[in-house]
Amino acid sequence: MSRAGLGFYKGNGMLVKELTKASCGRPFEHLGWVAGATGELLLRVWLPDAVAVEVQPFDSAMASVPMTCVDKAGLFEASFSQQSSAFHYRLAVQYAKAEQTLIDPYQFRDEAYAGLAEMTHQAANLYRTLGAQLVELQVDGVMVSGVRFAVYAPSAKAVSLIGDFNHWDGRRHPMQRSLCGHWVLFVPGLQAGDKYKYELKDPLGNTLPHKADPVGFYADQYPSFASVVFDHGQYQWQDAAWQASQLNDKLEQPISIYELHFGSWKRHDDGTHLSYREMAESLIPYIKDMGYTHIELMPVSEHPFSGSWGYQPVGMFAATSRFGSPDDFKYFVDQCHLAGIGVILDWVPAHFPSDSHGLARFDGTPLYEYEDPRRGWHPDWNSYIYDFGRDNVRQFLVASALYWLDHFHIDGLRVDAVASMLYWDYSREDGEWVPNIYGGNHNLEAISLLRWFNEEVYKHYPHAMTIAEESTAFAGVSRPTFTGGLGFGFKWNMGWMHDTLQYMKEDPIHRKYHHNEMTFSMVYHYDENFILSLSHDEVVHGKHSMLYKMPGDEWQQAANLRAYMGFMYAHPGKKLNFMGTEFAQSSEWNHDAQLNWWLLEFGKHAGQRALIRDLNHLYRQEPALYEADYQRGGFTWLDHGDSANSIFPMLRRNKAGDEFMLVVCNMTPVPRTDYRLGVPQTGQYQVVLNTDSEYYWGSNVDLGGLQFTAQEDAMHGQPCSIVLNLPPLATVFIKRIGD
Template identity: 55%
Template sequence: EWLSRRGQTDILNSPMSIYEAHLGSWARNADNEWLTYRELAPLLAQYAKQQNYTHIELMPIGEFPYDPSWGYQVTGYFCPTSRFGSPDDFRYFVDFLHNHDIGVIIDWVPAHFPKDDFGLRRFDGSALYEHEDWRKGEHKDWGTLIFNCGRREVGNFLYSSVLFWLEFYHIDGIRVDAVASMLYLDYSREEGEWEPNEFGGRENLDAIDFLRKMNILVHEKFPGVMTIAEESTSWGGVSRPTYLGGLGFTFKWNMGWMSDILKYFSADPIYRKYYHKNLTFALLYAFHENFVLPLSHDEVVHGKGSLIGKMPGDRWQKFANLRLLFGYMYAHPGKKLIFQGGDIGQWSEWDHDASVDWGLLKYAPHARLQKYMTHLGKLYRDSKCMWEDDFSSNGFEWVDLNDAESSTISFIRKSKNPDDYMLFVFNFTPVVRYDYKIGVPENCFYQEVLNSDSEDYFGSNVGNKGGVWAKPAACNQWPNTISITLPPLAMTIFGPKR
């Protein structure tokens, strides 16, 4: 039933909120040992349903020898890691999530492989899977070897791998790791360490051809399965069809949005007016690709700090900022991805060798943040205007993007029915702003649908007493005006009640 519905779903115009998880560290038993696939399945399904996530994305699940690689140095391209059980146990895990209406995405790594002698390195004594030329064949940053995608046998091996995961394990999507490293011959290389292609350029023509063929195969054989590119450059058409010259991915991670927004939120609110463009710049290119907005594991390791640790201010302000960050992400065009621990305000960086700090939920700020995420996720899934037209400018319209001095912005999200819309207003400072005027389309009552400053969410409970009436007075480019109170460090959502 799940697979049948999947093939008929228009994923681009459906809600999609992804919970990224690392099975070895999401939860552990009392002895700090891994849980099995069968033990994890009901726990993850229950959590995803509670928090209104639509999909679970697993960090690489193919067999791998080295725990600190997190699975990104794969040696088993057709089998799930035995750390958590057998292949049949993993099939049970996927089917259990499907039976609870949760999709499963896995990270897949065709860019490189480890140098272990028991892996693919010099498999028959020659450079069989890799390049003989070190300028093409080695990732010095990662200490790994690069697949020679120009060899038909290598391409067929990788095509077989991805199709096997989809056919045998019923995976709903693959997120392709390190796509940028595949596209460019000079990726992370100095002058003299790379060889141009036959036309004298830096593009890796064999890898480009491989990615296009891989996407064509997946979409032809498994309608409804998505492919997602982790691609960090300005390469054009990553999520455009191959027949239009694109790479053929369904989605692309928006790394630029992630970098800009975390830089903005890390700044003390008194200085945020100088970073105002970090909030608005992504809307200049938001509809050039089918973007996923990622707050992934990469942002909470290697000394970068946890999400809540990046937030400025005292404890109250840190939680208010984090609620505001998640609110802005859910309101912004694009699908959503949050890594484990972030949605409960875990203080410590991610540790692949320890569980999420679930004990924090006995404290009110963390429990109320989780409650906020539950309500925000439900509002998102129930509101077509927040996802139905994600990749068209028809679904988004600025109300006011220019109030940098006050560090406020406001915009409207619309579904394909233009009468179905909501107004999102953001105050990125801890200053309460009274009698703040916002232009609106209609002269009607605007109900306060959600307020991230509610005391239910550990906020200060500043708000608009359920909503406000518009007045027929022009404001900005709009014919009507509402006068509202902007809570501190908060998102407020309004919906018209006619």
């Protein structure tokens, strides 16, 4: 250790006062090795409540040196001659009723700064540098392991590290401020599992509520909400084959997503949650059997209030510890991949809660949020809005996205509440928002952030996908940034969801007046890469379950839902269904209880699940149902105007155009006998799925056979046709099987 940079000692009075009040912002200038007033070399340590201290050099050839107590508050010094060189050391500390040997953090000033020197403007470096990083040092032949802490708080007057290791005493581990506003300290002896927080003084010197680490990797639950040191290097991934298999064009792949809330899919008999590992055992075989290609998890980022469903996160780098450790979550993802199931994660960069241990006024100033409440406070969710124009916020959010893809091998990120980010006047009346520099209502800073986010994700993780929950007609959400788009891979089709559900709620006798609500989506379908989503938002807050949105008696409700599911799988676009819909859960979703699995004892619900299973497997087996989702040749309305009969015949083709699937939906309870359906060519046609089958609790109306011979009688703009009976409230899939 050289003597370069050692601070000059100017007296103890003010120093002790600052240390005692945990307001010393530059401890490296006063603690550890410092220059004495007359040129001697001083070693100064701060150990509140210590009675005696002895310096023990790492070099065993050097003698131990007792230190002098220069202030009873806990300041000790040892003086060395001008010719002495600084050395690394341990401290043998004696307290009134205990003894301790420790390695003084303040001899490692260069090591504390080391992470910042390595940090560049690449967002991924943020989570490799900030937070609690486990470090091993080779010092004078001695291996020193510990944790390097770094937190960004540029306006704080002082920051202290607190935790179990120092009795949560802000006096004991003051951190050093860097020129760029980061606070750093390397603490030898700490290890994975240690709990910690930061004690900050605001610019006026007032003590703020203890803060969790914004880049913390693991967190304790209520009431402490402490951050926990975690070692990301221990888990051994097994999914290399899965990762290699994902470098394909997602637009041309079958994607059927099962959206779920981790805490309420299934629970133990006593009502407690399943762990990440228990969910792997229960959920994965179910998803595989049901034929879904992906699961989408409602946010598992750490969040203090379960009732927020995860959409009020405070830990953008921490998988919630409600269900286990980060490695347990890795195991869950790993097992999904080994079973051939992709994992999409809901990610929330739009807003954050006001909990005192979180990001709100983190250093006593609006470090992460817009200061003006007309921009920085969201009235819908009573939460703060990120200041998307600040470089620290942009780096923080993009780093969070990359972190989940990096450390947890997540396959995709569904970005929540994009519309609220894009518009200053989202959910605001005139006078409640501030226009942009051009006088408009677009948040140009958020638009810029979203573009950068997508560019970074696809640059570093080309196998991944990004999905926007965006409810407006904002142009180019899923178009490349170089064409002026936002760069998302996909966009939820909220318009399709709204229009088609509105149609399905109508009594069938009135549906002929709403026919265009089922066909209108194809007018704009090719503007974006749409996912047809029936999410959790549609089965809460008095909106009813999917089953009870449907009109009619018990049989008609179930038949309507089955027909609608068939229509969804026939319509271009990837698919998403919320948990419970697959077996027609009758009640709204309750995040405090598991799904009503007991309903599967009844034929109506077992039939619905059998249908969704068969739809998923048929969808994955037939390229005509997914390969050309976003190509105009992939879909044709055979007749989009048969409103009088509420019939929707359609033709799906694969990318090459040499395979096709015919689908016809009858959205009335009236069977249609001898219905002539146009087909592209002669040959034998077979019904491959009928939602009215008795296997699905349908009426099993006779279709006139299961195979049909096409005749050269033109119909629906096609040169040939077949004749069949259409069952009531049903969707029928038909495929050509040969000449």
